Amino acid sequence: MGLTYQSTGPASLWKTAGVKTDSQRHFVIALAGNPNTGKSTIFNRLTGLKQHTGNWPGKTVALAKGSYNYRDSKFMVVDLPGTYSLFTNSAEEEIARDFICFGQPHVTVVVLDSTCLERNLNLALQILEITRKAVICLNLIDEAERKKIKIDGPGLANLLKVPVIETNARAGAGLGELKAAIYRVAKDDSVKNPFKINYDEQIEKALALLEPRVKETAGTRINARWAALRLLEGDKNILHALNRYPDSTSLPNGVWSELLRDAQQCAGLDGVEVQDLIAEGIVKQAETLFSETTVFGPGQQTSLDRKIDDILTSKTWGIPIMLALLGVVFWITIKGANYPSGLLASGFGYLEAELTHVLLAWNCPAWLYGILVPGIYKTLTWVVSVMLPPMAIFFPLFTLLEDLGYLPRVAFNMDNFFKKACAHGKQVLTMCMGFGCNAAGVIACRIIDSPRERLIATVTNNFVPCNGRFPLLIVLASIFIAGNTGPFRSLWAALSILAAVVLGIALTLIISRILSKTILKGMPSSFTLELPPYRKPQIGRIVIRSILDRTLFVLSRAVIVAAPAGMVIWLMANISLGDSSILHYCAGILHPFARLLGLDGFILMAFILGLPANEIVLPILIMSYLSQGVMLEPDNLIMVRQLLLDNGWTWLTAVCMMLFVLNHWPCGTTLLTIRKETQSLKWTVFSFLIPTVTGMIVCFVVAQTARLCGLA
Amino acid sequence: MKEKIIPLHLLPTGSSGRVKELRSLDGMRRRLLDLGFINGTVVESLRRSPFGDPTAYQIRGAVIALRSEEASRILVERV
Numbered sequence: 001m002g003l004t005y006q007s008t009g010p011a012s013l014w015k016t017a018g019v020k021t022d023s024q025r026h027f028v029i030a031l032a033g034n035p036n037t038g039k040s041t042i043f044n045r046l047t048g049l050k051q052h053t054g055n056w057p058g059k060t061v062a063l064a065k066g067s068y069n070y071r072d073s074k075f076m077v078v079d080l081p082g083t084y085s086l087f088t089n090s091a092e093e094e095i096a097r098d099f100i101c102f103g104q105p106h107v108t109v110v111v112l113d114s115t116c117l118e119r120n121l122n123l124a125l126q127i128l129e130i131t132r133k134a135v136i137c138l139n140l141i142d143e144a145e146r147k148k149i150k151i152d153g154p155g156l157a158n159l160l161k162v163p164v165i166e167t168n169a170r171a172g173a174g175l176g177e178l179k180a181a182i183y184r185v186a187k188d189d190s191v192k193n194p195f196k197i198n199y200d201e202q203i204e205k206a207l208a209l210l211e212p213r214v215k216e217t218a219g220t221r222i223n224a225r226w227a228a229l230r231l232l233e234g235d236k237n238i239l240h241a242l243n244r245y246p247d248s249t250s251l252p253n254g255v256w257s258e259l260l261r262d263a264q265q266c267a268g269l270d271g272v273e274v275q276d277l278i279a280e281g282i283v284k285q286a287e288t289l290f291s292e293t294t295v296f297g298p299g300q301q302t303s304l305d306r307k308i309d310d311i312l313t314s315k316t317w318g319i320p321i322m323l324a325l326l327g328v329v330f331w332i333t334i335k336g337a338n339y340p341s342g343l344l345a346s347g348f349g350y351l352e353a354e355l356t357h358v359l360l361a362w363n364c365p366a367w368l369y370g371i372l373v374p375g376i377y378k379t380l381t382w383v384v385s386v387m388l389p390p391m392a393i394f395f396p397l398f399t400l401l402e403d404l405g406y407l408p409r410v411a412f413n414m415d416n417f418f419k420k421a422c423a424h425g426k427q428v429l430t431m432c433m434g435f436g437c438n439a440a441g442v443i444a445c446r447i448i449d450s451p452r453e454r455l456i457a458t459v460t461n462n463f464v465p466c467n468g469r470f471p472l473l474i475v476l477a478s479i480f481i482a483g484n485t486g487p488f489r490s491l492w493a494a495l496s497i498l499a500a501v502v503l504g505i506a507l508t509l510i511i512s513r514i515l516s517k518t519i520l521k522g523m524p525s526s527f528t529l530e531l532p533p534y535r536k537p538q539i540g541r542i543v544i545r546s547i548l549d550r551t552l553f554v555l556s557r558a559v560i561v562a563a564p565a566g567m568v569i570w571l572m573a574n575i576s577l578g579d580s581s582i583l584h585y586c587a588g589i590l591h592p593f594a595r596l597l598g599l600d601g602f603i604l605m606a607f608i609l610g611l612p613a614n615e616i617v618l619p620i621l622i623m624s625y626l627s628q629g630v631m632l633e634p635d636n637l638i639m640v641r642q643l644l645l646d647n648g649w650t651w652l653t654a655v656c657m658m659l660f661v662l663n664h665w666p667c668g669t670t671l672l673t674i675r676k677e678t679q680s681l682k683w684t685v686f687s688f689l690i691p692t693v694t695g696m697i698v699c700f701v702v703a704q705t706a707r708l709c710g711l712a
Numbered sequence: 713m714k715e716k717i718i719p720l721h722l723l724p725t726g727s728s729g730r731v732k733e734l735r736s737l738d739g740m741r742r743r744l745l746d747l748g749f750i751n752g753t754v755v756e757s758l759r760r761s762p763f764g765d766p767t768a769y770q771i772r773g774a775v776i777a778l779r780s781e782e783a784s785r786i787l788v789e790r791v
Contacts, residue, residue, distance in 0.1 A: 085743070115773075119774045276734070412768065526739055528743055528777070531776070
């Protein structure tokens with residue numbers, strides 16, 4: 001916990017958050033709140049900045065920021081991570097606390113879920129204990145009304161002595177009032193004492209001793225009562241922070257610890273107890289506030305949610321409904337993507353012809369044309385036309401399930417398997433996302449709030465085959481496993497694909513367990529899973545959000561990788577060394593090793609060149625077998641089968657290739673995303689090596705066993 | 713009197729208990745305190761996952777799922 005003044009002083013914090021404040025009309029607003037309160041929706045509504053909101057806990061890990069103008073002033077809004085508390089020592093809570101406490105924002109807006117006010121007030125009180133330059137935002141007020149929960153807003157404002165604004169951010173209601181309240185608080189220069197929570201007698205006694213001494217040291221820069229509370233809890237970093245105030249009459253550490261010991265002894269307290277008593281004090285205060293301001297109307301408020309849960313998480317129906325829902329999502333994605341993919345491909349084909357026309361008219365040299373059109377352009381458009389439609393279908397469907405509040409129930413249903421693998425139940429959601437796109441799956445790992453389990457989910461996400469690898473599995477299964485005759489061929493093909501998926505899931509769990517017992521041993525972990533109330537989805541916003549924030553985001557990263565790769569592929573296929581191309585030459589070098597894995601040199605080379613996107617592995621392979629300089633579409637399965645057989649394929653080659661499709665390095669986009677998400681080269685390298693080594697071992701064992709037994 | 717105090721994971725679904733003691737440690741302890749698992753709070757065991765674990769509990773207006781390991785460190789008195 002780096003609570004040093006140097007690193008967390010307002011200027012540096014604002015700088016970290018990319019915030020500049022240079023005049024009386026520029027204000028910094030911090031947005032805080034529990035997960036699932038619609039905090040990010042408020043953020044989007046205030047700033048108009050497009051940013052994914054989602055209602056999974058911890059979605060906004062990085063500090064998102066935006067700004068808006070109101071009357072004569074400009075407001076910079078910093079969206080803090082969604083947290084239950086400021087003190088559990090998770091990275092998110094540290095960021096939130098440091099910003100509110102040491103970043104000294106002009107106004108802190110605390111977003112509360114009106115349907116779960118008591119729990120939410122806990123965080124509000126922790127914040128108001130630091131600063132009263134705050135606005136309480138009672139969001140989801142419409143949901144509360146529907147559940148017949150009546151909150152006395154003015155009464156709450158009176159008790160807390162800060163403005164309380166009711167909002168329904170999804171519909172945009174109450175946002176004007178919220179902006180007005182923020183403006184008033186920002187412009188109000190009067191000094192306000194933070195909210196005082198009355199603690200247990202012993203705590204108060206110790207505080208009476210400590211508080212004056214803290215005040216002497218820190219002056220008015222920090223709230224003395226709050227700092228004294230943290231000292232009592234044993235938060236050593238507060239000491240450093242206090243002593244680093246430039247103009248403080250700093251006390252040596254020894255003096256502080258003596259003072260602290262005296263205070264604790266006098267009050268008869270020890271470390272753990274203090275933390276409990278303080279937490280209890282806040283929870284009880286929240287309970288009192290809640291009972292004084294909230295009335296439940298007649299009728300069971302939570303009965304509908306419970307009835308839905310009775311079905312969706314029941315022993316009998318929970319799993320079948322889950323499988324059916326996810327199955328429908330994947331089926332719609334795969335089926336629905338074919339047509340727009342074809343349309344895009346022919347559109348790009350038309351443009352390619354036009355482009356060729358223009359370039360030839362300009363007397364473009366052949367090598368430049370080759371790099372630009374059959375190289376970069378073709379690879380780029382190939383990736384776009386095969387990736388865009390499935391993502392544009394899958395992401396909105398998945399976001400719909402998310403918006404409904406169904407996804408935490410999936411985690412609830414499946415957690416037991418993940419517990420046995422020493423992983424987090426929410427990993428099932430990141431895996432589902434991975435079926436759509438592993439890069440998106442890696443981003444989704446943000447929802448896992450304990451760092452060890454988050455890393456496990458990130459590193460193992462590649463074991464579930466994404467949209468780009470599914471078609472490859474389908475092609476291989478239909479032309480080799482199913483054969484080209486027989487009544488049950490599609491059944492066999494389907495079963496072998498299912499087997500591949502099950503193997504991927506099994507490997508995920510096994511590798512997760514191995515990781516947590518080896519390199520990820522001993523990192524902290526915790527499991528609490530909130531099952532938030534079901535909510536009415538907002539179809540329009542779902543579509544816009546998932547297209548803009550997920551689809552285009554992933555696609556842009558794919559394009560960044562695909563363009564240079566397209567050039568490399570073309571160059572390798574078209575520059576000759578002696579009498580063969582670089583591609584053939586490299587494949588020859590790789591061949592002996594690839595043979596050990598049951599593959600051949602060209603297959604391994606296609607996987608290597610297929611780094612930008614798994615969709616182009618088969619086109620590259622066909623290109624190399626035909627000794628062509630341009631990627632070719634596998635348009636006729638029987639011809640492809642013949643081509644592969646001519647190049648020495650057996651059923652074993654197909655099986656090993658399917659296994660290698662399932663287990664090899666993540667695509668370039670995913671690697672780039674892992675690097676961004678973990679901020680660590682080490683974990684990116686691990687994410688590359690773990691599936692690669694696993695795949696090589698599996699293929700080696702299968703190939704050698706089959707050959708030894710004389711099966712192939 | 714003593715027998716009435718049981719670990720939370722043994723509380724039958726559909727019934728409620730009053731928190732008597734919290735034996736969790738460190739970050740988990742703080743998280744549970746923040747979620748409202750303090751002395752005297754009434755917790756209702758709502759349902760178990762289809763595979764038996766975790767269990768969903770109603771506490772202070774929210775539904776929180778806990779694994780049996782964590783729940784076993786929360787002692788409750790049946791009400």
